[in-house]
Amino acid sequence: MKHWMRTLGALALTLGFVLAGCQKGPDKAAENATTAGELKVGFVYTSPVGEAGYSWAQDQGRKAIEKLGVKTEFVESVKEGADAERVIENMARSGDQIIFATSFGFMDPTMKVAKDYPNVKFMHCSGFKSAENVDNYFGRIYQARYLTGMVAGLMTKTNILGYVAAFPIPEVIRGINAFTLGARSVNPKAQVRVVWTKTWFDPALEKDAAISLLDVNADVIAQHQDSAGPQEAAAQRGKYCIGYNSDMSKFAPKAHLTAAVWNWAPLYESIVKEVREGAWKGGRSIWWGMDKGVVDIAPYGPMVPKDVQDKVNAQKALFKKGEDKVFVGPIKDQAGQIKFAAGVKAEDKDLLGMTWFVDGVVGSVQ
Amino acid sequence: MSPELIVALLAAAVQAAAPILFATLGEILSEKAGVLNLGVEGVMAIAAFAAFITCHVTGSATLGLLAGGLAGALLCGLHSLVCQVFLGNQVVSGLALTIFGVGLSNYLGTPYVGIGTEGFRQFAVPLLGQIPVLGAVFFRQDAMVYLGYFAPVAVWFLLSRTSLGLGLRATGEMPAAAAAAGLNPQRLRAFGVMAGGFLCGLGGAYLSLAHTHLWTTGLSGGRGWVAVALVIFAFWRPGRAVLGALLFGGVMAFQLRLQAAGTNVPSSLLLMLPYALTVLALVFSATRARSSARKAAAAPAALGVNIEPEG
Numbered sequence: 001m002k003h004w005m006r007t008l009g010a011l012a013l014t015l016g017f018v019l020a021g022c023q024k025g026p027d028k029a030a031e032n033a034t035t036a037g038e039l040k041v042g043f044v045y046t047s048p049v050g051e052a053g054y055s056w057a058q059d060q061g062r063k064a065i066e067k068l069g070v071k072t073e074f075v076e077s078v079k080e081g082a083d084a085e086r087v088i089e090n091m092a093r094s095g096d097q098i099i100f101a102t103s104f105g106f107m108d109p110t111m112k113v114a115k116d117y118p119n120v121k122f123m124h125c126s127g128f129k130s131a132e133n134v135d136n137y138f139g140r141i142y143q144a145r146y147l148t149g150m151v152a153g154l155m156t157k158t159n160i161l162g163y164v165a166a167f168p169i170p171e172v173i174r175g176i177n178a179f180t181l182g183a184r185s186v187n188p189k190a191q192v193r194v195v196w197t198k199t200w201f202d203p204a205l206e207k208d209a210a211i212s213l214l215d216v217n218a219d220v221i222a223q224h225q226d227s228a229g230p231q232e233a234a235a236q237r238g239k240y241c242i243g244y245n246s247d248m249s250k251f252a253p254k255a256h257l258t259a260a261v262w263n264w265a266p267l268y269e270s271i272v273k274e275v276r277e278g279a280w281k282g283g284r285s286i287w288w289g290m291d292k293g294v295v296d297i298a299p300y301g302p303m304v305p306k307d308v309q310d311k312v313n314a315q316k317a318l319f320k321k322g323e324d325k326v327f328v329g330p331i332k333d334q335a336g337q338i339k340f341a342a343g344v345k346a347e348d349k350d351l352l353g354m355t356w357f358v359d360g361v362v363g364s365v366q
Numbered sequence: 367m368s369p370e371l372i373v374a375l376l377a378a379a380v381q382a383a384a385p386i387l388f389a390t391l392g393e394i395l396s397e398k399a400g401v402l403n404l405g406v407e408g409v410m411a412i413a414a415f416a417a418f419i420t421c422h423v424t425g426s427a428t429l430g431l432l433a434g435g436l437a438g439a440l441l442c443g444l445h446s447l448v449c450q451v452f453l454g455n456q457v458v459s460g461l462a463l464t465i466f467g468v469g470l471s472n473y474l475g476t477p478y479v480g481i482g483t484e485g486f487r488q489f490a491v492p493l494l495g496q497i498p499v500l501g502a503v504f505f506r507q508d509a510m511v512y513l514g515y516f517a518p519v520a521v522w523f524l525l526s527r528t529s530l531g532l533g534l535r536a537t538g539e540m541p542a543a544a545a546a547a548g549l550n551p552q553r554l555r556a557f558g559v560m561a562g563g564f565l566c567g568l569g570g571a572y573l574s575l576a577h578t579h580l581w582t583t584g585l586s587g588g589r590g591w592v593a594v595a596l597v598i599f600a601f602w603r604p605g606r607a608v609l610g611a612l613l614f615g616g617v618m619a620f621q622l623r624l625q626a627a628g629t630n631v632p633s634s635l636l637l638m639l640p641y642a643l644t645v646l647a648l649v650f651s652a653t654r655a656r657s658s659a660r661k662a663a664a665a666p667a668a669l670g671v672n673i674e675p676e677g
Contacts, residue, residue: 048583050480077476162626168633195625196633202587203578208378212622215374228480229578251482251580363625366632 039098039275041065042091043074044084046103047201053226054245054262058102058125061264065272080105085112092117098275100268101125104171110134121280123271126171128352132282137267140289142178142351143319144260146326147297147312148242149182151257152190152220154308155240159189162213164206164223164230165196168366170354172224175260177358178326179222184360186311193218194363203229214239220257231256240303247298259298266293287348290319327351332359375623376503376616383608383615384507384514385410385572389593390600390607391521392565396442397597398525399558400538400551400668404460405445406566407590408467413438413570415471418581421483421574430485431510431571438567439560441467446559450552453672464590472583479582485575486510508576510568517565518604525604534558538666541673551673569593592644599647602665610647617643 043062045055055076062072073096078087084106091099092113100123101110107127114122114134122134130136152161161183166172176194183190193216195209207229210221214237222242223230228251234241235252243249243259267288274280288294297316300309318325329340333356340346357365389406396403403409416437421430445463448454486508490496494505504515525531533554536544541551573585592614600606621636629636 048476048479052480193626193628195622196637198633198637201582202584203580203582204573204585204587207578208382208619209622209625211374211378212619212626215371215378215623216626218626227582228482228580232482232579362628364630364632366634 038071039069039272040071040073040096041272042088042096042099043072044078044087044091044099044101044103044106045074045076046078046080046105047226048076049074052228052246052248052250055102057246057262058100058264061268062100064265065268068269068272070272078106081109085109088113088122089116092120097121098123098271107136121275121282128285130283130285134282135284135286137284137286137288139262139264139267139294140287140324141260141262141295142174142326143290143324144295144297145175145178146182146185147316147319148222148258148260149179149184150186150312150315151297151300151304151308152179152222152240152242153183153185153187154311155257155304156183156187156190156220158217158219159187159191160216160218161190161192162210162216162218162221163192163194164209164213164221164225165194166200166224167198168196168355170352173357173365174351174354175224176361177354180358180360181326181331190360192361194357194361196363197225199225201226203227203232206230207233210234210241211237228252243298249298249301253301254303256298256301257304258300261296261298263293263296289322289324290316291322333357334359334361334365371623371627373499373502375619377506378619378623379612379616380503380507380511381577381615382618383611384511385569385577386589386593386596386614387514387608387611388517388569388572389566389590390596390611391517391604392438392562392567392569393593393597394562394600394602394604394607395521395525395534395565396559396562397669398538398602398666399534399555399562400541400666400671400673401446401449401555401559402456402460402670403442403445403463403559403562404457404594405441405463405467405590406593407586407588408464408471409438409441409563409566410467410570410573410586410590411471411584412441412467413567414574414585415475415581416567417571418475418483418574419478421485422478422481422581425484427485427509427575430483430575431568434571434575435564435567438563438565438570440563442559442563442566443556445563446556449559449672450555453674456670456672468584468586471585475581475583480580482580483575485579510572510576513568517568518608521565522604530554530557535666538668541668555673566590566593592640595644595648598665599644599651601651613647614640614644 047055049055049059066072075087078084098121102125104126107124110122110124111129124136126138127136163176180192197205197209206225206227210230210233220240221230221234223244228248231241231248231252235255240257241255242257246261248259249256327346329344330342331340333339413434417430417434420433421427445459448459449456488508491505495501533549537551537554544551596610599610617640621639
């Protein structure tokens with residue numbers, strides 16, 4: 001009998017552990033449906049909003065459309081997979097008319113829920129699938145990367161730039177290539193060294209990766225991940241760094257040259273306007289650039305001299321006008337083979353499927 | 367590789383080894399007392415958060431360090447309660463502890479993600495820091511790494527040179543004999559588990575206070591599991607734990623530098639290296655333990671076996 005109770009007690013405790021360990025359920029979505037007329041928009045984020053980074057930038061877009069009199073809700077830290085499907089479905093059921101699924105991994109869950117809710121409009125970020133009630137969208141962040149590459153190329157003394165890279169997928173590779181092309185457009189001697197971490201957010205590992213680049217004399221560190229680990233490493237060594245997603249200067253005020261940043265507000269405002277006017281269409285791939293204000297670079301740090309700023313601003317003005325010559329030939333790959341002949345402009349499908357490094361990148365693409 | 371690069375690599379290896387070393391020593395204490403604790407990963411996660419939040423609120427890295435250790439000890443106290451009072455299965459309770467710890471640190475820590483903390487900074491030890499090569503590798507680190515130099519000695523001393531350590535080992539080998547000798551095996555086990563938890567907690571605290579200086583979820587990143595494996599590699603000996611931790615930290619630091627040096631080896635293979643090495647080390651330890659038949663290489667005899675109450 002006594003033994004029985006002990007076993008039960010142990011079981012209950014263990015169960016308690018497991019239950020307490022589960023994260024709080026994202027149930028904000030299931031609240032109230034709205035009256036017709038009033039537009040309600042849901043946002044799904046893969047990471048916590050926090051104070052900086054990818055989801056924070058997305059949330060700035062959400063706040064912008066709230067000013068248009070739209071009701072919004074969001075769920076953060078949603079795991080990619082079955083969890084995402086549940087969250088998106090909850091939003092659709094609770095009466096959201098537009099749902100922004102803001103991470104690549106939400107693609108299939110979005111497509112699945114979209115099939116069951118034909119009257120809801122779905123916007124999936126950074127994917128490639130669409131349907132009658134699904135658009136995919138992204139921004140030409142590579143334009144901002146090109147500009148940050150120019151800054152790095154002009155600021156480096158060792159001509160070695162370090163790039164802490166996330167996963168070897170076209171989006172990341174495109175960023176590295178644009179950064180390299182930007183750097184070499186102003187400094188043909190610059191080379192970009194790449195270290196992959198295979199993480200989106202692991203500050204300890206990403207900081208170590210940056211340190212390993214600093215050890216081989218890189219004096220400007222760029223990154224793709226969301227953590228400020230690499231920024232910290234550069235600041236500690238008194239070298240420069242370039243942020244991503246949002247202005248990271250508060251993590252390394254003396255080292256942060258600039259950052260490639262997102263500004264989703266114009267795109268989200270336009271989508272809301274379209275829906276209100278009944279002009280919204282599914283099946284689109286929306287890929288906006290600096291001319292529409294979706295991507296930008298963060299304000300320059302105080303250490304960036306005026307002539308560097310002027311040079312970069314001149315190129316930025318071209319992007320603003322819609323003149324995008326980032327991936328215009330001649331562009332060679334690492335082996336020196338011509339990928340785009342002189343004057344040939346890469347098509348979007350080339351950019352979306354980019355799996356090779358341009359000349360000037362040192363490191364393996366895998 | 368140039369000499370400076372090698373020095374930088376070794377210094378990075380020492381830093382990467384520190385959190386793993388603390389956790390491995392903690393697990394050795396626990397297992398020497400006869401309690402298998404698979405919750406190290408969760409304990410490190412909670413401790414990393416406890417250390418961060420304490421340092422964030424009080425501004426004191428030392429208090430943060432203590433908080434990390436205490437959080438580790440407390441959490442392992444729970445494990446001790448489940449295994450010793452309720453006679454729960456040690457494997458199941460340990461796994462639950464990992465899930466619980468990682469989950470709870472995510473839950474509590476989410477609002478603080480991205481917030482920085484001063485923590486421990488690297489400084490050169492006077493005189494020792496000036497020694498060529500060795501100084502740069504070992505004596506220009508942070509306070510917690512220096513603490514890590516003493517920890518294995520302390521654990522070794524406790525286990526092999528004190529009567530408390532003798533009692534602990536006896537409890538891990540044969541609790542009945544320990545009881546017959548007038549010791550209290552239950553109390554000794556609880557001590558071993560919680561003292562071990564304190565050390566694991568220091569390992570977790572290292573991550574948030576000295577390594578990243580920044581809070582984020584998922585900070586333990588599998589290091590707790592590596593520690594559990596290294597205990598076997600170390601034959602439950604503190605000295606060999608140092609070797610194992612350095613080896614693992616070294617390979618971790620090495621693969622990043624190999625990439626930075628511009629190698630053409632696919633990064634997926636390089637990132638696998640530390641874990642492949644862990645598996646290899648385990649295989650090596652297992653064959654060695656069998657072939658040499660040396661008692662020293664074997665696990666404590668009563669490891670994982672709960673003490674049944676009399677009557």
